[in-house]
Amino acid sequence: MSSPIIITGGAQRLGRACALHLAKQGYPVVITYRSADHDLQALQQAGITCVQADFSDTHGIESFIELIKQDFSFLRAIIHNASTWQSDEHAENRSEVFDAMFSVHAKAPYLMNFGLSELLLAQANQGKRADIIHLTDYVARKGSRKHLAYAASKAALDNLTLSFATHLAPLVKVNSIAPALLMFNEQDSEQYREKAKKKSLLPPAPGAEEGVKAVDYLLNSDYVTGQILALDGGRHLV
Numbered sequence: 151m152s153s154p155i156i157i158t159g160g161a162q163r164l165g166r167a168c169a170l171h172l173a174k175q176g177y178p179v180v181i182t183y184r185s186a187d188h189d190l191q192a193l194q195q196a197g198i199t200c201v202q203a204d205f206s207d208t209h210g211i212e213s214f215i216e217l218i219k220q221d222f223s224f225l226r227a228i229i230h231n232a233s234t235w236q237s238d239e240h241a242e243n244r245s246e247v248f249d250a251m252f253s254v255h256a257k258a259p260y261l262m263n264f265g266l267s268e269l270l271l272a273q274a275n276q277g278k279r280a281d282i283i284h285l286t287d288y289v290a291r292k293g294s295r296k297h298l299a300y301a302a303s304k305a306a307l308d309n310l311t312l313s314f315a316t317h318l319a320p321l322v323k324v325n326s327i328a329p330a331l332l333m334f335n336e337q338d339s340e341q342y343r344e345k346a347k348k349k350s351l352l353p354p355a356p357g358a359e360e361g362v363k364a365v366d367y368l369l370n371s372d373y374v375t376g377q378i379l380a381l382d383g384g385r386h387l388v
């Protein structure tokens with residue numbers, strides 16, 4: 151029996167696609183969800199364990215860590231996918247936006263990686279692969295005009311990739327996947343979608359499958375760690 155893979159924020163979009171794909175490969179998958187308005191039944195029917203968790207504060211993060219440590223002795227991987235794309239542009243309380251961005255994108259991965267490292271190392275000490283994957287963002291290295299705290303928090307997460315890769319080597323690989331526009335949101339206007347086409351060399355919004363392929367590549371590698379895998383359609387050259 152394989153050890154479980156944790157995917158935070160796995161009830162929709164990229165996290166959901168990864169969870170269904172990895173469950174189909176035979177991994178036990180544990181996803182976290184924050185709000186109840188998701189189709190969890192389809193995930194549960196696929197054999198995926200769904201755990202309610204909110205990483206907006208330290209108590210929520212530490213409660214989740216304790217729950218996982220109670221239920222499991224080994225972990226195959228942790229995929230830190232949970233995220234909120236919050237703008238600062240019209241924020242009434244920028245302090246709250248900053249804290250929210252850094253809690254989910256940096257503090258949660260930081261505390262979970264330390265809190266659950268024993269389970270990853272136990273997996274590796276059996277001679278099996280163990281991985282941490284941080285979902286970051288192209289804007290971590292470019293900055294953003296409308297999502298400043300978001301971009302800064304994703305940059306912090308990319309830096310944690312470098313530190314944890316060293317901290318957990320050679321037993322656990324730690325990498326980032328840094329997408330640019332992978333998927334549109336339902337509310338994105340036609341004008342926004344058209345404008346997006348000019349921002350990358352390749353057609354934008356390839357869909358969640360592009361992220362799933364990147365996760366598969368990293369999980370199956372034996373020589374990639376401390377890397378930031380850009381999925382940006384050549385945006386950095388535009």
Ligand SMILES: NC(=O)C1=CN([C@@H]2O[C@H](COP(=O)(O)OP(=O)(O)OC[C@H]3O[C@@H](n4cnc5c(N)ncnc54)[C@H](OP(=O)(O)O)[C@@H]3O)[C@@H](O)[C@H]2O)C=CC1
Nearest residue numbers: 159163164184185204205206231232233285330331332333
């Ligand atoms: N989509 C894209 O084009 C791009 C995505 N990325 C990154 O890739 C990853 C996946 O993107 P995408 O699928 O669009 O992500 P989503 O915006 O769909 O968010 C994924 C999940 O994160 C959960 N979440 C948000 N905040 C919290 C929190 N405080 N505690 C716990 N869970 C939380 C949400 O739960 P709930 O719905 O229950 O609130 C949501 O279901 C993200 O890290 C994102 O930043 C980077 C660049 C481009």
Ligand SMILES: Nc1nc2c(c(=O)[nH]1)N=C([C@H](O)[C@@H](O)CO)CN2
Nearest residue numbers: 233234235287329330331332333335
């Ligand atoms: N948590 C999320 N992060 C991001 C999203 C999203 O929908 N949820 N979307 C983007 C955009 O696609 C952006 O890359 C467009 O330039 C960024 N991050």
